[in-house]
Structures are given as C-alpha cells and as structure tokens.
Amino acid sequence: MSKILGTITIGQSPRRDVIPEMEEFFGIDTKVIEAGALDGLTLEEIEKFAPDENDYVLVSKLRDGTSVRFGEKHILPRLQECIDLLETKGADIILFICTGVFPDVFKSSVPLLYPQKMIHGLVPSLLDKGKLAVITPDKSQVKQSVDKWSEVFQNIIVVSASPYTKEDDFSEAIEIIKTSDADVVVMDCMGYTNQMKKRVAEETGKVVILSRTIVARVIGEMLSN
Numbered sequence: 001m002s003k004i005l006g007t008i009t010i011g012q013s014p015r016r017d018v019i020p021e022m023e024e025f026f027g028i029d030t031k032v033i034e035a036g037a038l039d040g041l042t043l044e045e046i047e048k049f050a051p052d053e054n055d056y057v058l059v060s061k062l063r064d065g066t067s068v069r070f071g072e073k074h075i076l077p078r079l080q081e082c083i084d085l086l087e088t089k090g091a092d093i094i095l096f097i098c099t100g101v102f103p104d105v106f107k108s109s110v111p112l113l114y115p116q117k118m119i120h121g122l123v124p125s126l127l128d129k130g131k132l133a134v135i136t137p138d139k140s141q142v143k144q145s146v147d148k149w150s151e152v153f154q155n156i157i158v159v160s161a162s163p164y165t166k167e168d169d170f171s172e173a174i175e176i177i178k179t180s181d182a183d184v185v186v187m188d189c190m191g192y193t194n195q196m197k198k199r200v201a202e203e204t205g206k207v208v209i210l211s212r213t214i215v216a217r218v219i220g221e222m223l224s225n
Contacts, residue, residue: 002029002030002031003027003029003030003031003092003093003223004030004031004032004033004089004090004091004092004093005026005030005031005032005033005091005092005093005094005095005219005223006033006034006035006083006086006087006089006091006093006094006095006110007019007032007033007034007035007086007094007095007096007097008034008035008036008037008079008082008083008086008094008095008096008097008098009034009035009036009037009060009061009097009098010036010037010038010058010060010075010079010096010097010098010100011036011037011038011060011061011062011068012036012038012039012041012060012061012062012063013034013035013036013039013063014034014063015034015036015061015097017061017191017193018097018190018191018212019032019034019097021193021194021212021213021216022212022213022215022216022219023216024216025213025216025217025219025220026216026219026220026223027220027223027224029223030223033086033089033090033091035082035085035086036082037075037078037079037082038060038062038068038075038078039082043062043066043068046062046068046070047068048074049070049071049074049075050069050070050071051069051070051071051140052071055071055072055073056071056072056073056100056101056144057069057070057071057072057138057140057141057144058070058071058072058075058098058100059137059138059141059162059164059189059191060098060191061164061191065164067162067164067165069138069140072100072102076102076103076105079096079102079106080105080106080107083106083107083108083112087108087109087110091110092110092223093110093111093113093219093222093223094108094110094111094112094113095113095115095215095219096112096113096114096115097115097190098115098116098189098190099115099116099119099188099189099190099211100116101116101144101148102114102116111222113219115190115211115215116148118214118215118218119186119188119209119211119214119215120148120151120152122214123152123184123186123209124152124153126184126209127153127183127184129155130155130182130183130184131155131156131157131180131181131182131183132149132153132155132156132157132182132183132184132185132186133156133157133158133159133177133180133182133184133185133186133206134149134156134157134158134159134185134186134188135158135159135160135161135173135177135185135186135187135188135189135192135200136158136159136160136188136189137160137161137162137163137164137189137191138160138162139160141160142158142159142160145158145188146158149186157176157177157180157182159172159173159176159177160173161173161174163189163191163192163193163196164191170196170199170200174199174200174203174204177200177204177206178203178204178205178206182206183206183207184206184207184208184209185200185201185204185206185207185208185209186208186209186211187200187208187209187210187211188211189211190211190212190215192210192211192212193210193212194210194213196210197210197213
C-alpha cells in the first residue's frame with residue numbers, strides 16, 4: 001500500500017538538495033510532498049527574521065540556493081501552517097527536514113517526526129562513553145549545539161561548517177576534528193550531503209554520521225509496513 005510522506009523544510013521547498021538523497025530509503029511506494037516555512041517570502045521579508053541575541057538560530061536554504069539565517073520564533077506559526085497544508089494533502093507521516101530543537105507547540109493528526117529526537121536517541125548507543133564531535137552550519141549555532149548535545153554527552157566538541165556556501169567552509173573544521181580525540185562525528189544538519197560526509201570521513205579518519213541518511217533509514221522502516 002502506498003504511503004504519503006510530508007516533509008517540512010524550515011527554508012523554502014522543494015529541497016532538491018536534500019530529498020533525492022533520502023528517497024532511496026523510503027521505498028518505491030512512497031510519495032513525498034513538501035512544504036516550506038519560508039515559502040512565498042522574499043529575501044527582504046526573511047531578513048526581518050534576523051535572530052536576536054537570545055534567539056535559537058536556524059540556518060536553511062532558499063529555492064534559489066541562497067543561505068539564510070533567522071530566529072526560530074519567527075517561523076513557528078508558519079511551521080504549523082505547513083503541517084496543516086500537508087495534512088490536507090493526505091500525508092500519513094510528517095517529517096521536519098531540520099535537526100534543530102523545536103518547542104512542543106504543534107498540532108498534528110498524523111505522526112510528527114523530529115530528526116533531532118531520532119539522532120539523540122541513536123548516537124549515544126553507538127558512542128557509549130567516547131568523545132563526540134559535532135559539525136553545525138553556523139558559528140552562531142555553536143553554543144546552542146553544545147547545550148543540545150550536552151544533554152546526552154559530557155565529552156563533546158562543536159565546530160561550524162556551512163553546507164550552503166560555495167566557499168570551502170570545511171577545511172578548518174576538519175583540521176580541528178582530525179587533531180582531536182573524538183571517536184564519532186555527527187554532521188548535525190539535514191543540508192550536509194553524502195559527498196560532504198565522505199570528505200570528512202576521509203580527511204579526519206573518524207566515523208561520521210550523516211543526519212539525512214540516518215533519518216531516512218528510520219523513516220523507511222516506518223513506511224515499509
């Protein structure tokens with residue numbers, strides 16, 4: 001029986017840079033439908049969502065490839081609108097395409113899944129008492145990433161490298177991880193690609209976990225019933 005997977009990006013849909021690498025794990029009978037929290041907005045309108053000092057910072061991508069940075073609080077009502085839209089289109093499951101932490105404020109009549117919860121449940125069982133290295137997109141997200149991962153690990157390092165810039169944003173992060181005593185690296189953003197994972201693994205010599213494929217495998221298990 002075919003299933004409909006609704007996906008919500010915190011940026012603009014469709015996410016052609018993300019969904020194709022995930023679809024192979026969903027199964028041939030799965031239809032993917034998308035919605036985006038920033039759909040229909042111009043860059044000028046989005047720039048008004050710039051994060052304040054105490055905001056939870058999110059980073060995503062627009063339809064034209066532009067990378068944007070904004071405060072989570074500005075898109076919470078728009079995320080609920082995405083949920084409502086995907087439900088009306090028949091989604092059996094709704095997945096956030098973001099590893100950020102979201103408040104428990106959304107209403108949904110179908111399962112609403114968060115990558116952050118999946119990854120936090122899985123990684124501790126893989127690493128046990130070792131040291132974790134985390135790659136996050138933006139320097140402004142380092143502290144909040146430390147806070148997030150400190151809930152499940154005592155021994156962590158966090159570095160930043162954007163998946164959305166055309167410049168080489170990984171060299172410094174890779175060097176820090178390479179010379180560290182980290183056992184496992186988590187690429188903590190759905191924007192990181194298989195190619196980026198391969199580079200980090202090859203240049204650091206560490207075990208690397210890619211958020212998008214871990215999440216996709218879990219969703220595939222749920223959709224295979």
